[in-house]
Amino acid sequence: MPNPKLTPRQYLILGLVAVCAPLGDTCLSRGMTHVPAISFSHPGALIEAVFTPWIAGGIALLIGFFASYLTALSWADLTFVLPATAFGNVIVAFLARFWLHEPISVERWIGIALITLGVGFVAQGPSLTEHAPTEPETEQVEVQ
Amino acid sequence: MSVVVHNPSFWFATALIAPVILCSTTGEVLTAAAMKSIGDLDEIRAHSGMKGAIRAVVTCPLFFAGVGFLALAFFALLLALNYLPLSLVAPSSASLTLVTNAIAGKIFLKENVDRRRWAAAVFVCVGVYLLAH
Numbered sequence: 001m002p003n004p005k006l007t008p009r010q011y012l013i014l015g016l017v018a019v020c021a022p023l024g025d026t027c028l029s030r031g032m033t034h035v036p037a038i039s040f041s042h043p044g045a046l047i048e049a050v051f052t053p054w055i056a057g058g059i060a061l062l063i064g065f066f067a068s069y070l071t072a073l074s075w076a077d078l079t080f081v082l083p084a085t086a087f088g089n090v091i092v093a094f095l096a097r098f099w100l101h102e103p104i105s106v107e108r109w110i111g112i113a114l115i116t117l118g119v120g121f122v123a124q125g126p127s128l129t130e131h132a133p134t135e136p137e138t139e140q141v142e143v144q
Numbered sequence: 145m146s147v148v149v150h151n152p153s154f155w156f157a158t159a160l161i162a163p164v165i166l167c168s169t170t171g172e173v174l175t176a177a178a179m180k181s182i183g184d185l186d187e188i189r190a191h192s193g194m195k196g197a198i199r200a201v202v203t204c205p206l207f208f209a210g211v212g213f214l215a216l217a218f219f220a221l222l223l224a225l226n227y228l229p230l231s232l233v234a235p236s237s238a239s240l241t242l243v244t245n246a247i248a249g250k251i252f253l254k255e256n257v258d259r260r261r262w263a264a265a266v267f268v269c270v271g272v273y274l275l276a277h
């Protein structure tokens with residue numbers, strides 16, 4: 001039976017889910033702003049864009065996110081994984097504030113506090129619902 | 145060509161955002177059900193290696209059903225963004241999906257959504273809305 005207490009490796013996988021998705025989106029966003037406007041008459045430009053460093057990096061990070069997400073869902077509940085990994089939004093906000101020096105409004109600070117509180121709530125509980133084992137079917141022995 | 149309506153009516157916005165939430169929730173639930181039916185991927189990888197883990201995932205029909213709905217959610221999101229501003233679509237779909245997933249997880253996956261998880265879903269939902277708005 002799976003252990004509802006998480007191991008350090010499982011915390012690492014949840015961390016990867018939280019970090020890879022927002023970083024991947026950021027890389028894609030940054031890469032697409034440096035690519036000339038893509039029109040339907042030149043769809044080849046979209047293929048070329050995939051091989052630029054920022055977009056290739058973004059795609060690699062999103063593949064990493066999906067692999068980690070599937071791994072997390074194999075040993076934890078969906079209602080545990082989704083709030084726990086929402087912490088990625090907080091990481092992006094802190095990167096925006098302290099790396100890109102973007103201003104953060106009071107509303108956003110309240111949002112950060114609420115997400116942190118929500119993640120704290122869910123992280124204290126069990127990661128997996130333990131369903132009661134089904135009763136083994138009794139073998140029918142034919143009496144001759 | 146973009147035809148973004150900056151002050152959409154409630155029903156117009158709901159009609160465009162609801163399919164995003166519905167498809168996303170269905171996709172997440174089906175994917176979660178698929179991964180539960182496969183079992184712990186870490187253990188499978190320990191026994192059968194990375195190839196064995198990948199084979200276990202790609203041979204599960206439920207997984208492809210989930211990915212199909214997630215793809216539909218993506219296209220529904222693109223459609224919504226064509227008519228509604230990003231500042232409305234992104235926070236509302238991201239935050240409401242957390243609540244619908246909690247409801248769907250309890251009903252379809254029989255997960256134990258106790259008061260702690262409901263509180264977490266609501267706190268994160270409001271937090272994501274405030275952060276993305």
